[in-house]
Amino acid sequence: MRPRPVAVALALALAVSAPALAACGNGSDSPGAATTAASADPGEPQVGGSVTFGVAVETTGLDPTISSAVGASGATELASLYDVVLRYNPESKKYENGTAQDLTSNDDYTEWTLKLRPGIKFSDGTPYDADAVRLSIERHRAPQSRSLARDYVQTIDTMTVVDPLTLKFSLVEAWSSFPYLLTTQAGFITSPTAVAKLGEKLNTEPVGAGAGPFILESYTPKNSIVLKRNPDYWDGQVYLDSLKFVNFQGGTLTYEAFRSGQIQAGFLREATASFDAGEAKEPGYVATLGSGDILAINSAEGRPGHDRRVRQALAAAIDPKVLSDRVYDGKAIPNSSPFPAEFPWGPDVPGTTFDLAKARSLVEEAKADGWDGRLDLVASSAPLATKWAVTVQALLKQAGIEVDVREVDQSALTTAIFVKHDFDVAQSAFGIPSSDGAYIQLQENIGHADNRFGFHDEAFSAALAEVRTADTDAKRTAAYKKVALAWNESVPAVATASINSRIVWVPNLHGVKPTSQVALLFGKAWLSR
CATH class of the missing domain: 3.40.190.10 (Periplasmic binding protein-like II)
Known part of the structure; x- marks a missing residue:
């Protein structure tokens, strides 16, 4: 080893x-x-x-x-x-x-060995040892687990306690x-x-x-x-x-x-x-996240978004700059790419492009094959969220899509998207950071076979698999370029803005x-x- x-x-x-480490300027x-x-x-x-x-x-x-x-x-x-x-x-x-x-x-990268600091105890006096770590992570892996980490801890095949302070992880695939x-x-x-x-x-x-x-x-x-x-x-x-x-x-x-x-x-x-x-x-602290505002799409079978043409039409019909101007008084960061501009493995691939004529054409094609041209948009009832939803509704209407906006509180929105999957499109975010967390967010939301948005695309999945095993900057940049190209073609969601998640103190x-x-x-x- x-x-x-x-x-x-x-x-x-x-x-x-x-x-x-300097005073930051505007958003x-x-x-x-x-x-x-x-x-x-x-x-x-x-x-x-x-x-x-x-x-x-x-x-x-x-x-x-x-x-x-x-x-x-x-x-x-x-x-x-x-x-x-x-x-x-x-x-x-x-x-x-x-x-x-x-x-x-x-x-x-198929085996990782963790050594813990000696002498640590939980506040109830129990030793903080390798077996405690193993049991804790097993709770996330359990079939009945509600953990948001459940999907990516499945990459662990086995965990072996080598000694009281050493735990070996054997992975299903290289990571x-x-x-x-x-x-x-x-x-x-x-x-x-x-x-x-x-x-x-x-x-x-x-x-x-x-x-x-x-x-x-x-x-x-x-x-x-x-x-x-x-x-x-x-x-x-x-x-x-x-x-x-x-x-x-x-x-x-x-x-x-x-x-x-x-x-x-x-x-x-x-x-x-x-x-x-x-x-x-x-x-304070600020982190710029890609896909900070998205129109999430339910791509599951039986939903309008299962048709790639509908997803492509949504991307072509939405102008991120219009959303920034109308909703955030021009203070947002319009971006149709899933990645923030500062992404360290920047793929140098522009995001999807606003093209109303293309959107209308795709909508007509989908309608000719039986789609009624209607979508259910679930959004938060908070004032800015309502403004965002109404603006999206107006943009999509220009393309020939009728949108019914359903406003709910934040808790109900989370349940509709992540638990019941009860939506056609929804106001959401992926929050793609400039770190290894980018892979986690993409895999968790739209990468794995049983993802929460019902999205499946072979080219996208293959590109994410390359990200997982890439171990140099050059390899990661090449892999993320494939991810960006597959995103633009398959449209798992419509990215409308990067966002500065800011913590002040x-x-x-x-x-x-x-x-x-x-x-x-x-x-x-x-x-x-």
Whole structure:
């Protein structure tokens, strides 16, 4: 076996320049991933103080196999409770050890060996060992699992406990970016003792279940999650007394709460709020994600989107710039490519093109074969989302498509898309980052055989398979070019904008570390006074 240390060799395909640590400008010119902070030296960390964080979307719980566990919803909360096996550093483009001491692969990336740091315990006293990691990941792999990680943990064939601190992963297929998995839901390791003891209560009362820097004080769904310092944290002093998560129903209200001092940090996903915070040069972190706004298409058999011509017509009928101007006052980043402009393996393939004549022609062809020309569009009832849906409705009407808009709350929208698959088209997002997470997002949403959108295309699947095994920048760029070309031809969704997912925090908050999925690590965060 040829060792590939996490912090060095695993970054061989991530060799892109790190973004500058400088004050960011407006929403349209921010780097792909950057931390922005006051330039003055804050001095030594100080103990004490509390941070209230405004999340973008309330999490569905605190069990990693149930929680949505992405940066906008759940991942920061869960990382605070459970810690991470690995951290992805978006500035250096490298993996850093969390509870891991080392991670190495064999030559063809089909086997990975994880060594854990010694002496770690969950807050219930259970050893944080190789078997605990194995059992935790098995929960995501279980047939009845509701985990968003379930699809990509299926790449693991077997997990073998070599010794108390060593776990070997044998994969079904080669995966050069396997470390990314351990930065996500699958890397939030749960105490097997707590899992057995708590049962379903793990999702709402995970007392003793984690090894993170904070432990649960209270969880009131639809209200707040309050965490307090873990006095026995394996990585030493936790500086904050407490960490509280609240939801203000949208980026505009979250930013208003931040500006008024109600919260000390907040997630701003909506284009206008993110843009305004960038203009104000607020300290924080910003990551530009491709496919930040999409018209999701249900391509399952029996749906209009099963016909490739209908999908192509949708792409040709929608002008991303019109959406930006009408919905976001020109503050969005119009982009019909699935990838952000800053994508490190940029395929240099333009996205789909607005072409109303082509859209009308394709619609007429599909109608001639029996389609009634109608679509059901499911969208959030939030004001900006309503504006987006009405604009899409008008654009598609120009192409001869009649759209019935069905407005629902955010929870019902999630259920309609991801659980019941009850839609023809829907307002959604893939959030494709400039990291190994791009493969995860594409595979999870539209790549695997049983994907949530019912999409299947041989050329697209073959291109994604090349991404999975690519181990150099050149190979990844070539593979992503094939992905982009297949996307334009098969149209699994209509990308309309990249988006700056921005997290703002007060100038006297220091030591916050971003990781994958636009999540934050607060284990060494502190407030200067």
